[in-house]
Amino acid sequence: MSIDPVKLDRLAEVAVRTGVNLQPGQDLVITAPMAALDLVRAITVHAYKAGAGIVTPFFTDDQITLARYEHAPDDSFDRAPNWFFDGLAQAFKGGAARMAISGDDPMLLAEQDPAKIARLSKATSIAAKPAMNPIVGFEVNWNIVAYPSAGWAARVFPDMPVDAAQGKLMDAIYKASRLEGDDPVANWADHTAELKKRVKWLNDHSFSALKYTGPGTDLMLGLADGHIWKGGASPALNGVTCQPNIPTEEVFTCPHAYKVDGTVSATKPLAHQGSVIENIKVRFEAGRIVEASASKGEDVLQALLKTDDGASRIGEVALVPHSSPISQSGTLFYNTLFDENASCHIALGQCYADTIEGGSTLSPEELKQKGGNQSIIHVDWMMGSDAVDIDGITKTGDVVPVMRGGEWATG
Amino acid sequence: MSIDPVKLDRLAEVAVRTGVNLQPGQDLVITAPMAALDLVRAITVHAYKAGAGIVTPFFTDDQITLARYEHAPDDSFDRAPNWFFDGLAQAFKGGAARMAISGDDPMLLAEQDPAKIARLSKATSIAAKPAMNPIVGFEVNWNIVAYPSAGWAARVFPDMPVDAAQGKLMDAIYKASRLEGDDPVANWADHTAELKKRVKWLNDHSFSALKYTGPGTDLMLGLADGHIWKGGASPALNGVTCQPNIPTEEVFTCPHAYKVDGTVSATKPLAHQGSVIENIKVRFEAGRIVEASASKGEDVLQALLKTDDGASRIGEVALVPHSSPISQSGTLFYNTLFDENASCHIALGQCYADTIEGGSTLSPEELKQKGGNQSIIHVDWMMGSDAVDIDGITKTGDVVPVMRGGEWATG
């Protein structure tokens, strides 16, 4: 068994039609690992069939990345190609849509110096801001899908031959991406309707905080003033309704960056920039992480939290039932696109402006007033399980069950 | 026999050290066909070893290119990603060096509509101007080398299995790129000294015109006012001495765009944008091509000449002895980097500003006054052979033999 080309082609078509929902005449910028070339080729065909103006793919290559860590002079790690990100920003201002292919080997940088990784990551994040702002601010339609690269598949299914592991990971991506059956477009319509039902219930209640209780977790998580729950397909500011993540199982909103108190224990390892961080535990005071530990990769975690002021506060809170298909697969993907959709999570760093009412037109200072966090990072971090209960706290102090044992408390 | 990795690595090292002569801390932008990934990886390693700041490679892919021709809407062919070229221009302004890998299948677009090819080429050339100006103006150090891709090798050696053809083409590139022996750096120093000797002789004579005589060729080619002959390694405006082409056998200068009269017959087919143009014949009047024909690909030639005002005038004249190693190999490469170095040639389109005295600081209008041609194209075009004689005409009307039977007339 290796990667089924029919499945790959369907993934490409759904990513173009349902994911990014590319419009006739719209340009498309793709970023992808070199290993995902087959998928990029298929996406390009479907994009032009959908009427794309220009499809421009950019590739990263594992060996080229490693060559930098192994041979570049030290000050290379504080630098990034600003001119490239400025070019991308210009593309999005000009109306281009964005697709990202996920599928890098999660352990690629495992042998590299964590300090260099942190420095390069910070330099890149700062340089990339002009290109990331239109995405984070949902100004253009965008989408991220996954490709079962050999490096990634070998981490997820280490006991199989690589070929077979890639085939099995393709099948897992296919299933999680709801491509099974006769009509994946209908699958996605049904799924979006279900997510929208949860979104509506949460927005109707307009909780001021969520309270989490579970093993190693006792957290009062305030929500931002004017926060809005979102989930599933929604329109970008350019008017195009897109499905940013494939797969997606979450409903999410903006926490209050200064009103989070208590302790949280991660329920899954976090694959971050080529390292795996295990058994994260943190304590919040007034929104800031004041204590953090991990049984593995703690130096990477500590460096991450020190990236900038907002890196030790959270910018996203997301709810995912424990019965989600990705969670039920029992597979640990070492990939945020999948693992975050298997579990309730929070994200360190940057908030999504559009999860605060009118947020897209607010200045950073105004967003902060409402509790929206600002940072150059956004790192999702899994803390849900079938042992976690969540209550909503209303503005009048009432307590409403939201999740029980990892499942929605209301049908 | 397939591509010898030791030879490939030496090509990469010489391209970095002798070709682009990358400086410590300097960034490097690479453009390459996807098929040349191995060479790009090797170049990246040598670039970082040489102290590169950031190496940023961009890849084009044959299948992605064909997907556009096969599936894109019609108006895609009048568009180009300006934002990408603007980003590149910013990189060069910031001091980045440039490498290009040549090696595309010369017949990739053979089945595509020539009108679409011409439209897309024109749109791309116009958009690319900001990125090409620092290269054409020699503001930064740059280099182009070749990779024996399967598609290209199969055209050059059509009667061999592809693997063997790639190995044979690698050997031909290796030899033509003067990488044989113990010390390729010394090879290049010797070769540059030889080219500089020719350059000096030509500059000392300061001819006002060259007269070409041969089968189907009777041409009086005026040289630009203040023209300078160049060849081999020379310093870019940023002070870095580089070897722009590997291989290179030519000495070249700026013709007078308004003082070329007579007829010329091409001596080799011209591979241009996926088509091969055979048996080109043209007639010049006052610098402009007023008649043009070809036994094959004439529509491509005619479209090329109509690209803009300067496309039917010439911007480069180059002398290459018939005994050059590339010429003696007898191989037709269908690739300008090689074929132009097997033969005397002229180039339709843009002149190199630095082949006119003080040209880099002149306005386009001032360049034009001196005879420097302006165009969005620059297409080299082979018209030398062992049957062509060339005389230099001095300012006082004396006739000095320059080449006889395709060889330098003086030792």
Ligand SMILES: [Zn+2]
């Ligand atoms: Zn999330």
Ligand SMILES: [Zn+2]
């Ligand atoms: Zn997130």
Ligand SMILES: [Zn+2]
């Ligand atoms: Zn030339």
Ligand SMILES: [Zn+2]
């Ligand atoms: Zn040329």
